[in-house]
Amino acid sequence: MTDSTPLARFWSEFRTNKVAVCALFVVIAIVLIALAAPLIAPQNPYDLGTLVLMDARRPPGFVGTKGFTHWLGTDAQGRDLLSAILYGLRISIQIGIIAGGIAFALGVTLGTFAAYFGGRIEALIMRIIDLQLSFPAILLALVLAALLGQGKGPLIAALVTAQYAYFARTAHGAASSERSKEYVEAALSTPLAPTRVVFRHILPNCLPPLIVVATVQIANSIALEATLSFLGLGLPVSEPSLGMLISNGFQYMLSGRYWISIYPGVALIILIVAINLVGDQIRDQLNPRLRR
Amino acid sequence: MSALVDIRNVSKRFAPRLSLGEKIAARLGQPIETRTVHAVDSVSFEIRKGEVLGLVGESGCGKSTLGRVIAGIHAPSDGVVTLDGAPILGPDGRKRTSRVQMVFQDPFASLDPRIRIGETISEGPIAHGLVSKADAKAYAAQWLAAVGLPADAADRFPHQFSGGQRQRVAIARALAMKPDMLVCDEPVASLDVSIQAQIVNLFLKLRREFGLTMLFISHDLGIVRHISDRIAIMYLGRIVELGPTEAVYKAPSHPYTRALLDSIPKLVTEAEELVSFKPILGELPSPLSPPPGCHFHLRCPRAEAKCREIVPARRETSAGRDVACHFPLEE
Amino acid sequence: MIPLLEVTDLATHFATRNGALKAVDGVSFSIAEGEIIGLVGESGSGKSVTGFSILGLIDPPGRIVGGSVKLKGRELVGLSARELRAIRGREIAMVFQDPSATLNPVLTIGTQMRLALEAHGSVSESEARARSAEVLERVGIPDAARRLDAHPHQFSGGMRQRVAIAIALLNRPKLIICDEPTTALDVSIQAQILTEMRDLAREFGTAMIWISHDLATVSSIASRLLVMYAGRIIEEGPVANVLRQPQHPYTAGLLASLPANAERGMDLVQIPGSTPSLFDLPPGCAFQPRCDRRSPACVVMPELTSGGLGRRRRCHHPLNGGSA
Ligand SMILES: Nc1ncnc2c1ncn2[C@@H]1O[C@H](COP(=O)(O)OP(=O)(O)OP(=O)(O)O)[C@@H](O)[C@H]1O
Ligand SMILES: Nc1ncnc2c1ncn2[C@@H]1O[C@H](COP(=O)(O)OP(=O)(O)OP(=O)(O)O)[C@@H](O)[C@H]1O
Ligand code: SF4
Ligand SMILES: [Mg+2]
Ligand SMILES: [Mg+2]
Numbered sequence: 001m002t003d004s005t006p007l008a009r010f011w012s013e014f015r016t017n018k019v020a021v022c023a024l025f026v027v028i029a030i031v032l033i034a035l036a037a038p039l040i041a042p043q044n045p046y047d048l049g050t051l052v053l054m055d056a057r058r059p060p061g062f063v064g065t066k067g068f069t070h071w072l073g074t075d076a077q078g079r080d081l082l083s084a085i086l087y088g089l090r091i092s093i094q095i096g097i098i099a100g101g102i103a104f105a106l107g108v109t110l111g112t113f114a115a116y117f118g119g120r121i122e123a124l125i126m127r128i129i130d131l132q133l134s135f136p137a138i139l140l141a142l143v144l145a146a147l148l149g150q151g152k153g154p155l156i157a158a159l160v161t162a163q164y165a166y167f168a169r170t171a172h173g174a175a176s177s178e179r180s181k182e183y184v185e186a187a188l189s190t191p192l193a194p195t196r197v198v199f200r201h202i203l204p205n206c207l208p209p210l211i212v213v214a215t216v217q218i219a220n221s222i223a224l225e226a227t228l229s230f231l232g233l234g235l236p237v238s239e240p241s242l243g244m245l246i247s248n249g250f251q252y253m254l255s256g257r258y259w260i261s262i263y264p265g266v267a268l269i270i271l272i273v274a275i276n277l278v279g280d281q282i283r284d285q286l287n288p289r290l291r292r
Numbered sequence: 293m294s295a296l297v298d299i300r301n302v303s304k305r306f307a308p309r310l311s312l313g314e315k316i317a318a319r320l321g322q323p324i325e326t327r328t329v330h331a332v333d334s335v336s337f338e339i340r341k342g343e344v345l346g347l348v349g350e351s352g353c354g355k356s357t358l359g360r361v362i363a364g365i366h367a368p369s370d371g372v373v374t375l376d377g378a379p380i381l382g383p384d385g386r387k388r389t390s391r392v393q394m395v396f397q398d399p400f401a402s403l404d405p406r407i408r409i410g411e412t413i414s415e416g417p418i419a420h421g422l423v424s425k426a427d428a429k430a431y432a433a434q435w436l437a438a439v440g441l442p443a444d445a446a447d448r449f450p451h452q453f454s455g456g457q458r459q460r461v462a463i464a465r466a467l468a469m470k471p472d473m474l475v476c477d478e479p480v481a482s483l484d485v486s487i488q489a490q491i492v493n494l495f496l497k498l499r500r501e502f503g504l505t506m507l508f509i510s511h512d513l514g515i516v517r518h519i520s521d522r523i524a525i526m527y528l529g530r531i532v533e534l535g536p537t538e539a540v541y542k543a544p545s546h547p548y549t550r551a552l553l554d555s556i557p558k559l560v561t562e563a564e565e566l567v568s569f570k571p572i573l574g575e576l577p578s579p580l581s582p583p584p585g586c587h588f589h590l591r592c593p594r595a596e597a598k599c600r601e602i603v604p605a606r607r608e609t610s611a612g613r614d615v616a617c618h619f620p621l622e623e
Numbered sequence: 624m625i626p627l628l629e630v631t632d633l634a635t636h637f638a639t640r641n642g643a644l645k646a647v648d649g650v651s652f653s654i655a656e657g658e659i660i661g662l663v664g665e666s667g668s669g670k671s672v673t674g675f676s677i678l679g680l681i682d683p684p685g686r687i688v689g690g691s692v693k694l695k696g697r698e699l700v701g702l703s704a705r706e707l708r709a710i711r712g713r714e715i716a717m718v719f720q721d722p723s724a725t726l727n728p729v730l731t732i733g734t735q736m737r738l739a740l741e742a743h744g745s746v747s748e749s750e751a752r753a754r755s756a757e758v759l760e761r762v763g764i765p766d767a768a769r770r771l772d773a774h775p776h777q778f779s780g781g782m783r784q785r786v787a788i789a790i791a792l793l794n795r796p797k798l799i800i801c802d803e804p805t806t807a808l809d810v811s812i813q814a815q816i817l818t819e820m821r822d823l824a825r826e827f828g829t830a831m832i833w834i835s836h837d838l839a840t841v842s843s844i845a846s847r848l849l850v851m852y853a854g855r856i857i858e859e860g861p862v863a864n865v866l867r868q869p870q871h872p873y874t875a876g877l878l879a880s881l882p883a884n885a886e887r888g889m890d891l892v893q894i895p896g897s898t899p900s901l902f903d904l905p906p907g908c909a910f911q912p913r914c915d916r917r918s919p920a921c922v923v924m925p926e927l928t929s930g931g932l933g934r935r936r937r938c939h940h941p942l943n944g945g946s947a
Contacts, residue, residue, distance in 0.1 A: 190390060200415075489892065578779070
């Protein structure tokens with residue numbers, strides 16, 4: 001027991017929760033499929049040249065003019081929905097991870113240094129973050145997306161701004177409690193440079209709660225991105241993400257062409273629920289109160 | 293013997309964080325309840341080169357805080373700590389010198405759980421240029437050997453060791469910085485009784501080998517008596533008595549020292565022996581509102597009116613012995 | 624005469640991912656009425672678990688897997704939770720190291736004491752107050768009647784522990800199990816509480832199990848000593864006798880390592896090695912790898928045998944005149 005790595009022990013405990021293992025499998029599968037989208041999708045939904053307007057809004061199972069079956073039907077531009085969803089997932093995951101990653105790095109650095117230095121610096125940083133947390137993230141993202149315009153860059157900036165505060169808050173809480181532990185005092189009395197104390201000692205010990213927040217926040221930023229795109233504030237129409245697919249199909253919902261909206265929605269829900277299930281299990285495992 | 297470390301009028305206060313409301317109230321001239329803890333209250337003494345100075349006192353009297361100030365972890369609120377005449381802290385309040393190192397009470401908390409023992413020992417020396425990265429492994433092994441641990445311990449994590457072994461690692465980490473002075477904050481208190489003697493012996497051996505100067509904080513009066521040359525007794529943030537260990541134990545001058553020595557349970561080895569304590573009366577006053585005058589007057593059998601008003605200054609009673617009491621006990 | 628409490632072959636195990644942890648493994652002893660016994664041993668040797676097992680306070684994953692605990696001849700192992708609750712507080716009480724384990728921070732001391740009294744029979748409000756104040760006064764809390772309306776946080780650590788002791792004494796139990804009640808306190812307070820407990824026990828005829836890892840503390844309150852190591856009792860006998868002439872090498876080593884037994888500044892006598900993990904105990908005597916008297920015979924678990932004068936020890940090669 002003592003010689004196994006922490007990761008191996010973590011995994012052996014993770015394995016005991018069947019639901020979480022399935023969820024993890026789903027997440028990995030979705031990510032792999034999304035990555036491989038250009039290889040497995042029957043059509044390139046971004047290539048306007050391949051779209052046939054005649055095939056627009058066809059129901060699932062329809063065999064199009066190009067000769068392949070549209071298993072999930074087609075949308076208003078005649079895109080194969082399955083292909084569009086695969087490409088959409090790719091974009092959503094990409095944006096979720098990039099935005100989540102940047103928010104993580106920014107928030108965690110701010111939060112940990114605030115906890116390390118204390119005093120005025122801490123008060124200033126944390127007040128700004130508290131202020132920001134008192135606004136709904138969606139509102140903030142909406143305003144920013146509207147201000148910055150369309151495109152991947154602005155969208156990511158909006159998502160990062162809406163989310164880094166959660167990381168900062170969590171990192172600050174964890175780092176504050178680590179800060180007062182004796183191993184940090186030992187590092188101070190050596191003395192070691194602040195950057196080394198923060199990045200080599202404090203930060204690695206704060207990781208458990210941050211990993212939990214990170215999984216949840218990646219799911220959140222995927223959902224947020226979908227929301228923004230749904231509202232038309234996300235990516236340009238030429239690169240439809242899941243949110244925009246849902247939005248585009250929305251007007252046909254009542255005319256019985258449910259599939260244009262529903263299938264991208266289902267894909268989104270499966271992804272987010274699966275990430276959250278994995279995150280829940282990680283949280284339970286890292287929560288010392290629930291440990292046996 | 294000359295002084296290595298000089299502690300001059302050092303005070304350390306911990307002010308509570310005021311809430312925004314309280315700050316506004318204070319600005320508006322409202323008197324707000326002061327909850328400042330005077331953990332260390334104007335303490336002066338020196339530690340001589342090569343000696344072990346024991347620091348004893350009851351829980352909460354400020355021993356750890358004083359130790360941390362000397363080790364440069366806390367900046368003092370007032371006063372200054374110098375090593376060979378140079379302040380421990382730089383002008384920005386950060387510690388620069390590595391000549392004072394510290395060993396902590398709880399070896400389960402004082403080692404970073406995610407870092408291998410080898411790196412724990414060698415990261416400080418690398419950062420301070422005592423050893424090159426290339427030689428770090430051999431250097432760590434050398435110090436592990438000095439504290440009686442096998443060289444392969446370097447590749448393991450703290451959780452793979454027992455309490456006593458971890459404390460050895462913590463000691464090796466401090467020694468690897470080649471300090472002149474070691475502050476030990478209750479280094480055996482959290483260890484099993486059967487392990488304590490091992491660590492005490494290790495300190496004795498290291499002291500013989502490296503001529504270390506030590507501040508040895510403890511509430512175990514037996515161990516302090518065994519290891520230290522001089523002893524300082526602390527009560528509610530102040531040093532009340534200081535002198536050569538044997539002299540103080542044999543004939544305490546301060547009534548508190550006397551009472552403290554009388555409260556320690558002794559091993560009873562005669563069946564008929566009636567155990568006699570002379571417990572100090574009353575409770576330790578809160579450090580938030582220590583009594584005026586001599587802090588001990590509420591519990592002191594010798595207290596008189598003067599004690600309630602005037603803080604007794606520390607003065608020399610006999611050669612090398614200091615006591616802060618208006619009516620010290622005679623020999 | 625039947626003893627007040629008789630523990631026979633008590634075994635309490637904890638189910639863990641690495642298999643069963645035998646925290647207490649075959650512990651037997653008995654206490655007469657009014658007797659104070661000291662229970663000492665290193666951290667993790669099973670002192671607290673023994674205390675909890677007597678009270679039936681073992682929660683899963685722990686379980687009493689064998690043995691019996693008899694209070695005045697009545698078997699306690701296997702009683703229902705309700706039956707145990709009726710015994711707890713009334714006949715056996717416990718005082719913990721940390722008084723906040725006993726005290727509820729949101730209720731006044733008076734209310735908590737009234738509840739403790741009501742749990743074992745109805746009392747009127749004024750009766751309860753009078754009785755509570757009387758007991759508080761007994762444990763050295765001045766101005767007790769007025770302090771009944773105070774909350775626990777308004778007391779200092781030492782005072783809180785006194786209140787916890789007062790609650791334990793309320794129903795005049797026959798036996799109090801004290802689990803390191805003074806370890807967290809200052810020396811000066813510890814001395815006060817030690818003296819008071821000893822006098823109270825004598826006066827009320829209460830028996831006590833005083834758990835501690837400090838031989839000196841135990842020796843000043845108890846009349847009989849039990850030494851535990853790795854879940855078993857390894858030595859037992861009258862306190863002064865054991866401390867003067869320890870028969871088990873572990874007890875002897877502990878005593879020899881005290882600074883008082885070495886010349887100032889010289890090396891202390893030390894027991895080599897470290898406490899074994901309960902998961903991989905050596906075969907036979909658990910102290911074997913650290914023992915300087917071991918022989919090949921020690922790979923067989925020694926029995927707890929009599930060493931004369933009411934003494935027992937678990938060793939193949941005992942010291943001080945006891946031959947195995
Ligand atoms: N970081 C802090 N913030 C606020 N108060 C503190 C802080 N550190 C210590 N104190 C207070 O200062 C006083 C002295 O504490 P200190 O830890 O120095 O005592 P000690 O003598 O080492 O006690 P012990 O024997 O329990 O270790 C205590 O009242 C404590 O509550
Ligand atoms: N709830 C639990 N789950 C698993 N193991 C436990 C539990 N409680 C106690 N143990 C184990 O049982 C053993 C005996 O513990 P116990 O608390 O009785 O020791 P102790 O002698 O009281 O030590 P200390 O002096 O530290 O209080 C230890 O190894 C401990 O890890
Ligand atoms: S049984 Fe053997 S090993 Fe155990 S204590 Fe006795 S002599 Fe030592
Ligand atoms: Mg301390
Ligand atoms: Mg215990």
